[in-house]
Amino acid sequence: MxxxxxxxxxxxxxxxxxxxxxxxxxxxxxxxxxxxxxxxxxxxxxxxxxxxxxxxxxxxxxxxxxxxxxxxxxxxxxxxxxxxxxxxxxxxxxxxxxxxxxxxxxxxxxxxxxxxxxxxxxxxxxxxxxxxxxPLKKGDSFExxxxxxxxxxxxxxxxxxxxxxxxxxxxxxxxxxxxxxxxxLNSLAWSLGIATALALIGSALLAQAAATTVLRPVQRLGDAARKLGEGKLDTRLVVSGTDELADLSRTFNRAAGSLEKKVADMSAREESSRRFVADMSHELRTPLTAITAVAEVLEDEADSLDPMIAPAVHLVVSETRRLNDLVENLMEVTRFDAGTARLVLDTVDVADQVTACVDARAWLDAVDLDAERGLMVRLDPRRLDVILANLIGNALKHGGSPVRVAVRADDDELTIEVRDHGPGVPEEVLPHVFDRFYKASASRPRSEGSGLGLSIAMENAHIHGGDITAFNSPDGDGAVFLLRLPRDAGRLLDAPADEDRDDDRDGPGDDANGKDGAK
The missing domain is CATH 3.30.450.20 (PAS domain)
Known part of the structure; x- marks a missing residue:
């Protein structure tokens, strides 16, 4: 079976x-x-x-x-x-x-x-x-x-x-x-035995009828509860009668109605919040573009400025870039929440992709790559770049170099291990490293990144049908982030291959601060 x-x-x-x-x-x-x-x-x-x-x-x-x-x-x-x-x-x-x-x-x-x-x-x-x-007794005269x-x-x-x-x-x-x-008496016993058997059969039929009468409403209630649990919040029961089961059905209908209303209210508030974040991010893009251009001009002229003003210029440039990264990451998060993020699949060499990611960010001297050439996979290369940039950048920032990146694959799965040599992640922090804006210490609320990097990396892994796990090295030498992706994301996900890349941009893809304050 x-x-x-x-x-x-x-x-x-x-x-x-x-x-x-x-x-x-x-x-x-x-x-x-x-x-x-x-x-x-x-x-x-x-x-x-x-x-x-x-x-x-x-x-x-x-x-x-x-x-x-x-x-x-x-x-x-x-x-x-x-x-x-x-x-x-x-x-x-x-x-x-x-x-x-x-x-x-x-x-x-x-x-x-x-x-x-x-x-x-x-x-x-x-x-x-x-x-x-x-012996003769009173009233008895016979021996x-x-x-x-x-x-x-x-x-x-x-x-x-x-x-x-x-x-x-x-x-x-x-x-x-x-x-x-x-x-x-034997005939009587057979008759009584037959009567007992008939009574047993009759009781079974009566029990079946009673069970059907009692359990049919219970079954309908169970089916309705199952549909409600599957998200069909408009599920209602037809109520008839005045017995206890009818009262239970009415109670279920009232609870389902209340739940539907609360979920609708929460969905409306969530949609409103998501729309607000998206609108705010779009609105911030225009002034940020102008501010970024001015900041770059100021940065070019920083050496000719008054030494008292130069540090302020560098600070403005740094914070402008950080704000720009935050806006781009917020826009990407809203796309994930809205379910509009899509894969653009391509067949790529994983070793080339990792090398390109590290080279584009000038990390070649700080990263040891263990990857076999010619390992071909079908996935979204831009989203893989975002995942790798956040994992490797996070390891460099919090663990220090050298960071070791090991790529392995079997017939169905691709695994990429990113290992640093830092102090590791506190055990109480490990379950939260992929949470948005999570801070390991309230005394360190500010960091260079947006606090969304690892969260975005996890979302990109999920959209491929994969996952990321974080744990400390068994030998106590640093933290390990293990990325698992299917070798062919197209087999697991119904992903359109002709999506316009410009409509689904991830931003700079190099926010490596998702583990902000985790070490």
Missing amino acids: SGAAKRSFLAGLRWTSLRLRLLIVFALVALVAAVSASGIAYWLNREAVLTRTQDAALGDFRRQMQNRAASLPTQLTAAELRHAAEQMASSSPGYHVLLVGSHDGKPVVGSSDLDAFTAQDVPDSLRKQVSRKQ YHLFWQRTSIGGTPYLVAGTKIIGGGPTGYMLKSLDQERQD
Whole structure:
């Protein structure tokens, strides 16, 4: 089973878990109720059937013993006892009779059917009870009582009873088959079992109907919540009824409406702020262009100016350039936030790109490059230049030279490692080095860069489908920034290749101060 199929199967199990629990609970309740009712009904019917059959047989046997056996002489032959037993059994069909008497001091036995009932069929415990004299109690004038016992002979249930005639008369035993009653009770048990099964099936159907009735609104609520989580804030539930689920649906609708309104308000404020930054940056461009031109003229004439004025001129020139970089970076940030930044893909040699980036900024003497020539990738070379300029410039500024840049690649991924030899980044600062305008120390709020360099580098990595991670070297020798990019960004991103470069300019691309105050 594939991973996707397995996840789908597990999701299905999660979806049906509540339904399954309802079915199981209904089935268990129905099973316990049906089994209890069937067990009680079977036990009551069994006792009623056996008691009725037993009482009828014992009552008739008692009368036969009182009317026939009591009138027999004390001395009888086996033939006479057999004849008397046959008469007793024939008068009340359904059981066999065994009479035990004496003749000339010897025991004599007569049975109504020697094949069906012999003396060996009488349990010893019953024979002892029948022969034992019972103490006379108030209201009881008989020394011998009628005793009975249920037994099994050859797998067939029987009722065996016996009593003795007072005054030396014969002792009589009765054998009554209970096989018909067993068959009737077995039929009753099958009927109750079928009724229990039908009750279980009915409870399952009822549970299914109840689960569907209860879970359908819950499922709709879950689907609506999922859509709401996916950003479809106009999702609403159709409310019907006045039960608890209807109240829950109304509460969901109110919460969704409130959330939609708040998100709309926040989006409007965010759009307004983004538009303000973009408009402000565009508006600042014109005066900055003029100021920059004047500053460059002043810089050219700085050596001929009054020594008291020259430092101020240099300061103005420096701050003008910094302000120009800040405006360009703000414009780029607004493009990322608005989602209008696009890739202009090209197939390039990574080693050439890194060399060109370092050479354009006069960093050749401060950077050690470990890159194999001929390593071709398809990406946006200008955005790669922005990433490298910020990472390498940041390492030079905060870690010091030499900065080592190592380029590696496999079939799918390009990795560029930028390592410095400085004191490293404090552990509490590492999670924030890519945050905009983050300052590691409140006592150093001002730096030469805009504070957006690493943030812009990260955004450029993300738009390629890549990422940048920052960590300290395990040997404690400086910080490491690891850039990961796909070798072919066109396969991962739907990037138009004919975008106008002038409409998506990154600015100077050399703001290497994103880690401002991080070291």
